[in-house]
Amino acid sequence: MSRIVIKVGSNILTRKDGMPNFTNMSSLVDQIARLIKKSHEVVLVSSGAVACGRGAIVPKKELDSVEARQLFSSIGQIRLINLYNQLFGAYGITIGQILTQKENFSSRTAYLNQRACMITMMENGVLPVINENDTVSLTELMFTDNDELSGLIATMIDADYLIILSNVDGIFTGNPADPESKLISEIKPGKDVSEYIQATKSGFGRGGMGTKYKIASKVASEGIGVKIARGDRPDVLVDLIENPGQVPHTNFVPSKEGLSTVKRWIAHSSSFAKGRIYINQRAKEALLSESAVSLLPIGITRIEGDWAEGDIVRIYGPSDQYIGVGKASADSITAKEFLGKHGKKPVVHYDYLYIESDDRL
């Protein structure tokens, strides 16, 4: 039995005319029902609210992008969830809706609260269907896309797999439409294939292959298997779990090391940072080494921002390159006071530190 987070993109769930794609939706629901019957636990992250709202209304005046997102998602989300409710209901599966936003993950308390909600639903046999709440999310505080949200959820609930379904089979060595391009079927931990990723994005969703790749690599490095595949292939979900050799996809092999739950939260929190800490070369080398090293005031050269103990801070090296992120164990006033001094307590303890620098690879 596995715990599986499935993220489905707008291009699979909606048609070009802004109506739900009934064929794809019912096929995916059939497959999820089969997985649940085999005792797998499933959490569904479903996009498509905005795309699906477009087919339901002609706005009375021209809307800016925020107004359009709010209006369309308010209508489209109901259509989608109603359809899911009917389709899953036919299998006797009870679904529950979670509409969330980035702020609900921004502090440890909020994160644990969101986690507890999902766990309670699952313990009670309710299938969570999750989307970002596009009616209230502020543009500057939004998830890049639902790929980012699904990565956060997969790590949060200790999933065994994250499956990202889009309208291509996975990551190719060039433009997927080009017959010369080949599908990359496996990406091992630490392998960088970003040179192949196309900058363009297709269709209605917010994300593109760039964010999918970034999120997939990160989630796999945290010990969770990630698969990117095409959502309208018959039996794609069941095959990915039971006969992965049968279905074209890109498989991100999970790292064996994994991460503690708290480090996973920190790994996905860098956009919530309240401050910046700049460190010297020696401290940088110590943090990038394989040993378990905390960030001490002696290695800090300057700080920016006002933060409280427990807030997230970003860490930068001597030439201002981003190194990682951590939960501060001292507030910014204390950190400033002890800056450059010997014998003081860590400003970020190793247990709450996540190194993200490419220099380590």
Ligand code: GLU
């Ligand atoms: N939350 C958006 C929607 O449901 C989708 C975001 C994305 O494309 O990833 O329409």
